[in-house]
Amino acid sequence: MRFKVNVSGKGDKVVSVDGNEKLLGELLQEIAETFGIDMDNVISVRFGYPPQTVKINDESIVRPLEDIGLSSGEKIGVTLKNDNDMSNISPQNKQNNGEVALKDNQSSFVADDGVKWILQQHVVPDDNSCLFHAISYCMYKDISLSKGLRERVAKEIMQDKETYNEAILGKAPRLYMDWILQKDSWGGGIEIAILSKVLNVAVYVLDIDALKFEKFNEDKYDEFIIILFSGVHYDAIESTTKKTVFNVKTDEAFCQMVLACSLEIATKMKKGGKSFNSQKANIVCNICHKTFMGEREIAKHAESTGHTDFGQA
Structure with a gap:
């Protein structure tokens, strides 16, 4: 074999x-x-x-x-197992006192056992599948499974049309299923909630602009992952030892430090101009180059034209 x-x-x-x-x-x-x-x-x-x-x-x-x-x-x-081996850090990335010089998308804390942890943003491709990439990376360290996550969402919607009805989805379940299976269709709260249930893990979405978490199914699962949301793009949170799944039941104090450290990363990124308020910011369609204000106008434009490639104006 x-x-x-x-x-x-x-x-x-x-x-x-x-x-x-x-x-x-x-x-x-x-x-x-x-x-x-x-x-x-x-x-x-x-x-x-x-x-x-x-x-x-x-x-x-x-x-x-x-x-x-x-x-x-x-x-x-x-x-x-995480061995917290920092030997792969080059000398030029160390400060004079021997401490690691953190990047703008990193933050650190010392756990109760004395071990220093460094959390960081893990960037996934900006190709309209970033939500699926971020969750796939957190769960499997492999974004090639993103397409499969889209398919799981579509399957759940078609199997439970009572929960995922037209009022919730904004369109008939069959139409929504066909839409979300397209690689250019953005995922959002509906997809996060479904994948949280399918994968048996809570999903904590950290809004960089608002500097707060939106927690999906935190009352159902002890394990959770953290994904960053800039307003138009999702990325993953990981430790430098590639830990992405955390268990609040196993070590609640550790998880609280992880959340605080993640907020510090978001704060740094916001100060660096790496977020914007999608409800108020001007957003440009990269296909026809028209500019829109907020998500509602974007949604209407996408529905009427089929355009799916947007960016900050």
């Missing part, structure tokens, strides 16, 4: 195991040897579509690969 394996920071490699009755632990051992990592540092593996995650513990490592759903040719993503 052959697998294409990705380990964060170490790239992709092909890993092979002999036989069809191998256990997950045996595959992990091969992965550890191939990448030169400690098997004990592996906390989960993800694979399949829609992606599923298997946490590594005493029970899962003795399960046959076939029972888990792993078959030859599968692409596997491996998540490691």
Whole structure:
């Protein structure tokens, strides 16, 4: 059996195991040897579509690969424990006192255990799919799954037309489904709420202009991700060790520091002019070059012309 394996920071490699009755632990051992990592540092593996995650513990490592759903040719993503290794930071990025010089899109805090964490903005492509990219990156470290997230939204809408009715969507469910499947269609609150439910994770949207969070399903899920919203674009929040999913039940104090640190990043970005109020700002259509005031005028223009490429005037 052959697998294409990705380990964060170490790239992709092909890993092979002999036989069809191998256990997950045996595959992990091969992965550890191939990448030169400690098997004990592996906390989960993800694979399949829609992606599923298997946490590594005493029970899962003795399960046959076939029972888990792993078959030859599968692409596997491996998540490691955060080791907070700062050795990859170049000398020119350090201050004289040895501290790391933070960028405008970074902020740091020291956790209760004395470990220093650095949070930062992770920029995703600005191609009208940025919301899906940001959520896909937070969940899977892989924006190639963004198209699949659009499809999950469309599927949920068609399966629950009572909840997602014309009054909520602004158009018939079938028309909305066809629209959101288009790669140029912007996602917003409806899509965030649906994906939060589908992925079993709360989504905290940090509005850079308003400097506040809009929290989707925080009362339902302990785990949450943070995405930044500039007014026209979404990005992800991550630590420098690529941690993007946080658990308020596991460590509430840590999560409060994460939220405060994220707000500091948003404050820096707002001061740097990297946000605007989409309700008041002038927005230009990059296709016909007409200028509009606020989201409502944009929506009307997009509906009547099919234009979907907008930017700040």
